[in-house]
Amino acid sequence: MSEPISTGVVRLLGGALLFLAAAIYAYSSIGGDLAALAYPNMALLVAGGPVAMLASSRAWTRLGNASLGAGVLGFVVGLVHVMENLDKLPTIGAGVAVALLPMLYSFVLAFVMGALGSGERTRLNGKNRPEKAVDLAPYALTATTFLLLLTFAVLYALKR
Amino acid sequence: MHSMRALAGLVLGLALMVVASLLEGANLRALFFLPAAIVVGAGAVAAVVIAFPLATCGESLRAVFGNSAERGDARRAQRFFAVAGRGALLSGFLGALLGAVHIFQNFDRPEAIGPGVALALLSIAYGFGANVFLAQPLASLARGKAKARTAGGAP
Numbered sequence: 001m002s003e004p005i006s007t008g009v010v011r012l013l014g015g016a017l018l019f020l021a022a023a024i025y026a027y028s029s030i031g032g033d034l035a036a037l038a039y040p041n042m043a044l045l046v047a048g049g050p051v052a053m054l055a056s057s058r059a060w061t062r063l064g065n066a067s068l069g070a071g072v073l074g075f076v077v078g079l080v081h082v083m084e085n086l087d088k089l090p091t092i093g094a095g096v097a098v099a100l101l102p103m104l105y106s107f108v109l110a111f112v113m114g115a116l117g118s119g120e121r122t123r124l125n126g127k128n129r130p131e132k133a134v135d136l137a138p139y140a141l142t143a144t145t146f147l148l149l150l151t152f153a154v155l156y157a158l159k160r
Numbered sequence: 161m162h163s164m165r166a167l168a169g170l171v172l173g174l175a176l177m178v179v180a181s182l183l184e185g186a187n188l189r190a191l192f193f194l195p196a197a198i199v200v201g202a203g204a205v206a207a208v209v210i211a212f213p214l215a216t217c218g219e220s221l222r223a224v225f226g227n228s229a230e231r232g233d234a235r236r237a238q239r240f241f242a243v244a245g246r247g248a249l250l251s252g253f254l255g256a257l258l259g260a261v262h263i264f265q266n267f268d269r270p271e272a273i274g275p276g277v278a279l280a281l282l283s284i285a286y287g288f289g290a291n292v293f294l295a296q297p298l299a300s301l302a303r304g305k306a307k308a309r310t311a312g313g314a315p
Contacts, residue, residue, distance in 0.1 A: 003213050015210035019251065022202030026195035026255060026283075030275035032262045093267025100261050107254045111203070111247065112210060118243050119211025120236065142253075150260050150280060157263075157273055 008124030016112050023108075042102040045074045046109065060117030064110035071106025072142060075099055096149065103142055163225050166301050174293060196255055196283035200290055203251020204244045211243045212236075224302050234306035238299045245295025252287015256280040 028034060049070025050063040057063070078099025082092065089095045116124070182188065208217065220237035223230075259280030266272030 007213070011209050011214070015206040015208075018202050018209065019206035022199050022206075022251075023254060023258060026199045026279060027258045027262065029195045030259070030262055030279050031272060032258070033265065036265055037261070091267045093264040097261045097264035100257055100264065104254065104257045104261065107250065107257060111207065111250050111254070114250070115207040115210035115243060115247060118239065118246070120213060120216060120239075122213065150263065150277070153260075153263055153267070154273060154277065157267060157270055 003122050003124075005123040008122050012112070012116070012124060015115065019111060020108070036097065037101065037104070039098060039101045042074050042078065042098075043105050045077070046070045046102050046105040049073075049106070050109065050113070060113045062117075064113030064117065067106045067109040067113065068142075071103040071110075074102025074106070075142070075145075078102065093153065096153075163301055166297060170293065170297055191282070191285075193278045193282045196252075196279055196286050199255040199258075199279075199283050200248050200252050200286040203254070203287070204248040204290060204295075206251075207247025208240065208244050212240060216240055220302070223305065224298055231306050234302050237302035238306060241295045241299035241302060245291035245299065248290040248295065249287045252283045252285075252290075255283025255287070259283070 024034065027037070046067055047070075049066040049068075052070075053063050053066035078101070079096070082089065082095035082099055085095065086092070178188070216236065217240070219233060220240040223233040223237035224241075256279075259276045259278070262279070263273055263276035266276070
């Protein structure tokens with residue numbers, strides 16, 4: 001606990017910025033549209049996960065797990081939205097892209113929270129003993145789900 | 161000596177995989193994609209920077225490859241490499257999501273699908289590989305050192 005809290009905050013912000021900068025670089029280098037990544041409604045939904053978890057636990061890794069759960073929930077909500085508006089959307093793809101955004105937000109949140117929770121005990125995270133690691137099962141589930149989606153998308157696009 | 165043997169095993173195993181995929185006819189140049197590598201590398205570094213004070217990086221490397229690690233240092237090195245590996249894994253999944261979003265956004269343009277699939281699949285592969293073949297061996301090496309200190313008595 002020797003490190004001053006200001007150093008800890010700098011580390012936290014620096015790490016998060018590095019992570020986001022790498023993600024933004026990769027996305028724009030494959031020709032992606034950055035404005036399409038912003039979707040405040042779903043960001044609110046994902047933020048609701050850790051906020052709800054605060055009622056029962058203040059361990060960082062649990063908050064990260066809760067945001068992962070909220071991300072999967074947002075994915076399902078987005079997919080249902082796509083199904084409802086099938087005839088109004090320009091393509092199905094645009095709707096599914098929006099449905100994937102909450103999972104993206106929740107991955108960023110869970111990354112930062114998981115790193116905070118499983119790291120060394122400092123004034124920044126202020127915990128008494130090392131926490132359990134972030135549960136990887138939701139990742140496996142979501143990864144499988146959208147890999148399936150990806151496969152279907154590629155097959156569909158190639159067929160046309 | 162122990163850590164050198166572990167490193168030799170690591171290099172040998174990776175070389176075996178590369179040779180086997182070359183024999184199978186894989187194109188190694190197609191397996192390298194800089195944006196995916198940057199996402200995964202930055203993810204590992206960012207996780208470590210958030211989780212540990214900056215001095216811990218050097219201390220952990222010394223604890224694994226040096227000969228005079230305290231038990232606490234070895235334990236911390238184990239957590240250090242575990243956190244780095246998990247960061248690489250999770251940022252790999254994030255890169256996969258970014259690629260998937262790109263594909264779905266440009267659903268009607270087939271030329272956008274190639275880079276999207278490359279980012280999606282290769283960042284999963286890099287993240288998984290960095291975790292399983294780099295971070296986990298180092299973490300278990302550190303764990304072995306911590307156990308040896310406990311069993312031997314003298315630190």
